[in-house]
Amino acid sequence: MPSPRLLALSLACACACGHGGDGEAGDEHPTKDKPMTSGDADGSGSTTVFELPMADGDRCDEAVELGAAPWRSSLWNAASDLGGACGAGGPEVFARVRTQVPADLELSARGSGFVPRVGVLGGSCASSWQGGGAALGCGHGLPLTLLDLAAGSELVVAVGVDADDPALAAALGADDLGFELTARWRATVREHDTCGLPGLGRCETGTVCVAQPGAAGTCERVAGDDCASAEPVALVSGQPVARTIDASAPHDDAHAHACTGAHRREHVLLASWDPAEVATGATLTVTTAAADVGLAVRAPGCLPQQALGCAAPDAAAADGTALVIEIAPPRAGGPALQAAYVFVEFPVDDPSLAASELGPFEVTLALAPPAGGP
Secondary structure, X not given: OOOOOEEEOOHHHHHHOOOOOOOOOOOOOOOOOOOOOOOOOXXXXXXXXEEOOOOOOOOHHHOEEOOOOOEEEEOOOOOOOOOOHHHOOOOEEEEXXXXXXXXXXXXXXXXXXXOOEEEEEOOOOOOOOOOOOOEEEEXXXXXXXXXEEOOOOEEEEEEEOOOOOHHHHHOOOHHHHXXXXXXXXXXXXXXXXXXXXXXXXXXXXXXXXXXXXXXEEEEEEOOOOOHHHOEEEEOEOOEOEEEEEEOOOOOOOOOOEOOOEOOOOEEEEEEEOOHHHXXXXXXXXXXXXXXXXXXXXXXXXXXXXXXXXXEOOOOOOOOOEEEEEEEOOOOOOOOOOOEEEEEEEOOOOOOOOOOOOOOEEEEEEEEEOXXXXX
């Protein structure tokens, strides 16, 4: 619900009418988006106008610089410059964040009587929330984390409230829509650089800290740690393939999936097959009997929006976890799907342990004719 830049107060009507005119009788607080105008008390017909101060960072090109200290501001009297944070409508205000070194960034917001929505654009106010990959992330209620930002990155952060949030309609002043936005950085360590010591930060995605005898560890790439180093698995219809995975070996948490989320290290397999195997469609089945192991599949690439399915571990299931993916036959003249990334999500590690309690376990992949097919 946009708010006006100006409030016109009718002195004559305030005395004669007893209410704001735009509200119902007896309503002491007329709606903010219906300014009242009238002649002043001396009957001259002129209008007395009071300007309300604009909200801090009300326009994207006037974004407030966000540093280590929390930013305390309000959405009161803010406009909707880019259609609301994450395109959800309602007012939004903007902050600008710069990273000096390679780092992860965590953004968290708390509101007074409402839950702020936080969205991040890639540094340009010309960007939009839809299409083109301009939106780097959106969060509502939980902290928003952006991984592996390069040194010198500049981001635009929008803080807003949904257009249909009751707090917006009920707000009577800046205190009612106040919020606090906090940014926290965690340095990332590049491949082959020293890691494992306090204050050095996290190894960049795709690498893990490998201990060296008698010395500090270094960030190194490990086979199967992410899509770039995925372990290849060749499949033929009707011939299941089992792979043994050692959860105690170094692995990173390079990918987050819809059903398992973050904080689970994973091993990535790249399943491939002859295109003729899926000419009429096929079924890809991934199973494991290991407890508390999640499964996910993306294809043909590794992007989150290319997810085909996800299976969360079920503590009540005695036979582990299974994920079945139906592969559609290629469209007329189109290419057949030839490969898929399979993500094996380990249990959440106990931080008191040096390594996972889960030892080596098997994951089985199988390609078969489509369900209901010959």
